Amino acid sequence: MSRSPYGTWNSAITASNITQGSIKITDVVVDAVTTAVYHVESRPSESGRCVLVDSPSGRDLVGKEWNVRTGVIEYGGAPAIVHAGVAYFSNFTDSRVYAVGVEKGSEPRALTPESKVFRFANFDVHPKHSQLLVSVLEDHSDNSSPTSVINALCIINTTSQTLTPLVSGADFYASPKFSPDGTRIIWQQWFLPDMPWQGAEIFVADVLVEIDQVEIRNAVHIAGKKTTNSVSYPRWATNTSLIFTSDQSGYQNPWKYNVEAGPIFSEPLKQDFGEPAWTLGRSPYATIEDGKRALFSAFQDGRSILYTVDIANGTRHVVDNPYVGVQSVQSAGRNKVVFIGERVDAPPELVVCTFSPDSSAHFSLVSKPSAGPSLPAGLISVAQPMTLKAGPDDHPVHILYHPPTNPEYSGTNIPGEKPPCVLYAHGGPTSFTGQALDMMTQYYTSRGWAWLNVNFGGSSGYGRAYVERLAGQWGIVDIEDCIQAAKIVSHAPYDLVDPKRIVIRGGSSGGFTALGAVSMGSDLTTFAAATSCYGISDVRLLMDDTHKFESGYGHGLMGGTNKEIPEVYKERSPVTHADSIVSPLLILQGDIDRVVPKEQAEAIFESIKRRGGKVEYKLYPGEGHGWRKEENMIDALERERAFYETMLSIK
Incomplete structure (x- = not known):
């Protein structure tokens, strides 16, 4: 093994081999009648198109002209269901619902009228009258304001191809x-x-x-x-x-x-x-044994724990398993459950868990759609969960630390050098970052960087009280927890990273946290650089521009509406403090983002540019709230690393 300065190590993980040919499993679908297993996957190589796949064979149920995706609540989910050998799905291109037989060679047929304003998701088929589907319906006939969009439940009659209302209000x-x-x-x-x-x-x-x-x-x-x-x-x-x-x-x-x-x-x-x-649509549990028991997934220390639970008496048993992340749990027969399983050292897998008469569990793969890049043994940096005590009140801040890891290197050849560090502020902000393998993290750690995921106050997985730490305090608690985490891990007794070479990045509300940390945090010199991916720079504009699903979200996070507390909204907007930014800033943005429109990015970019600050801006055509196209994923990853290396004089 050789020694080389941190951040300069050669790595087998490249932006291309992370992205090219890779896919993401977004949902699991089980035919309730036949128990056949299917899944929905997103393909960056096909401009982010989503496909419904027969899981065991890997065969697509629809051709390249179809996109099995929905725009309901903008973030989508649950775009398809399969019942008795017939798949029903929302086609993102025209928002209509289609049916297709699962046998090879079948062609989809439209079930809903042509419409530019209706969106459908989260279907269920009536068990006795299979021509009737219940669906979430989102009606965009009136787009004069976010709240003018109407959500309801409707019935889709697949024979007459008609819609009838079911529940509203x-x-x-x-x-x-x-x-x-x-x-x-x-x-x-x-x-x-x-x-x-x-x-x-x-x-x-x-x-x-x-x-x-x-x-x-x-x-x-x-x-x-x-x-x-x-x-x-x-x-x-x-x-x-x-x-x-x-x-x-x-x-x-x-x-x-x-x-x-x-x-x-x-x-x-x-x-x-x-x-x-x-x-x-993503359920954390599924029933087994005719509803007498269920397999549940719970969160502990940033990872998933599996339990079998007796529904009648509440008795639970931990199921020993190799997965730190468990998503979209579905029943697949009396004693079988299927889910997306995430490991610390392998891409997500579609897993079937079979329970024996003695209640022991056996795991096997239904399919493994994406092998990902072939990596040398020992290259993966495994998360180290920690709970820090921060601030004068010693409140907890939950973090996951990934050390620099590469089997070709034993460390640095510079005496006393500590590694540079990427601090990641997740989006949401009511979300969390877990221990499952993330190739962007490994892209950095394999090059001699440290990586720090901060599950700041407001993050999920630690109970409602921890989530509610952010109520009325967005732009304060999240920013300060990130600043404190950076300071704590870079000083005694931890001394894990170089305090002068910590950068902060985030997407969406995580981008807001990153922007806030370098513009209005308690110490604007904490971070040597920052990256905002489709991040919020002006919370006033966000409340005016965002979609219905989140149109009231910011009010609770800010402590009131913009009309009620305009001074708070102004003070908590990073664009207000753009003149205070001393750290170099990279802004990456999609040009058709409906959640955080590009005007948010351009406002803070122009503000910093006018005063001669260090700022770079890249707008990706055809991208929304996040990157779906392979070429843009590659460019964003390489552009961000090059930005840090230049600003930190690493190479």
Whole structure:
């Protein structure tokens, strides 16, 4: 092994081999009748097109002209379902719903009328009348303001190709599901300004089907409350009982409902079961043994923990497994569950978990769509979870530290040198960064950089109280936690990184945190450079420009509306403090971003440019809120690293 200055190591991980040919599994779909397994994958090499795939064979169910994706709540999710050998999916290009047989050579046929204003997602097929689908419907007929968009539940009649309304009145809907016998239906709903993890409700109602018309009766609110109690992921366990999660205890825990709602566990577990629903359809659990038990995924120290849970008595057992991330859990038969499994050292896998009569679990792969680059042994930097004590009150800040790692190097040849470090502020901001393999992290650590993921106050996975640290404090708590984390890990007793060579980066609200850290943080010299990817520079414009799903989100984060507290919005906008930025700044932006429009990026770029500050700006044509095209992913990755190396004089 050789020695070379940190940040200069040669690496087998390149922007091209990370991206070229790579895909991302976005959803798991199981045919409830045949138990055949399918998945939705996003392909950067095809401009980010999403495809529905027969998982065992790897065969696409639709051709290259189709994009299995939805724009509901802008972030999408749950764009397809398969029932009795027929796939139903939303086509992103025209937003219509189509049906296609899963056999080879089938051609999709349209089920919904031509429309430029309707969007569909989160389907369920009636078990007795399979020509009837329930769907979330988003109507953009009136786009005069974000709140003029209408969300509802509707019935799609696949025979007559007609739409009929089913449920309306709430601002948002998700997870509509018929009971196994088709006599009842459940759904989740919530109202602005809540996000679904802040306050949501679950309803159950009787279903009456007469001459292809569906009517609901006796709708009953069974759980959840606006603003104070989030309930999520409702599913039927049997014809008369259902399961969901509730954060009534302060943590998202499993609950059940039959005659009345109640927790499954006798004492709350201080772990969150399920992540914030930024997209539709991703359940953290699935039932087994005809609804008597369920496999649940929970979060602990930035990784997933699997439990089998007895629904009747709440008995739970930890399932030993190699996955630090578990996503989109689906039943695939009486004793089988399928999910997306994430490891610390391998790309995501589509996994089937089979339970034996003795309750032991066996894991096998349904498919492994993306092998990723071939990497030398020992190249992966594994996350080290830590909880820091920050500020005068010693409040906790949860971080994941990735040390520089490359089997070809034993360290630096410069005495006393500490590695440069990338500090990553995740988006959301109600989200979190886990321990699963992320190739961008490895792109840096394999070159002799350290990488620090900060799950600042407001992050999920640590209970509702930790999320609510950010209530009214966005642009304060997140920024200060990142600054404090950088200072703590770069000084005694940690001394892990060079305090003069820490850069901060983030996308979306993480970009806001990065911009804020170098423009309005407590110490503007903490970070030697910063990158904002489609980040928010002016929270005043955000409230005017953003989409319906998040149109009330910022009010809770800021502590009121822009009209109520205009001075706070101005003070918390990085563009207001652009003249204070002394760190070099890179801004990367998509030109068709509806969540954070390009005007946000251009405002702060022009402000810094006018006064002669160090700022670079790259606009990617055809990109929205994040990069979907392979060529742009490569350019963004290489451009950002080159920017840091220039500004830190690494090469």
